[in-house]
Amino acid sequence: MSDAPINLNKVRKARARAQASARADRNAVTFGRSKAQKLADRKENLRLRRDLDSKTLKSPSDVTDPGSKKP
Secondary structure, three states: OOOOOOOHHHHHHHHHHHHHHHHHHHHHHHHOOOHHHHHHHHHHHHHHHHHHHHOOOOOHHHOOOOOOOOO
């Protein structure tokens, strides 16, 4: 055992700094993307949405049942 007293405030603050640093590292991995990557993802999402919108049916009369025969 050491004869020097332990300052509990310093220990508590050091532990909080270590936890904050670990959290910052996790967030950097999770959310740390470059502007170019974000822009590329945004463009891809817009393209997918546009493609999906072009494939939607305009009205119920556009739907024809292949088994039904129209006179």
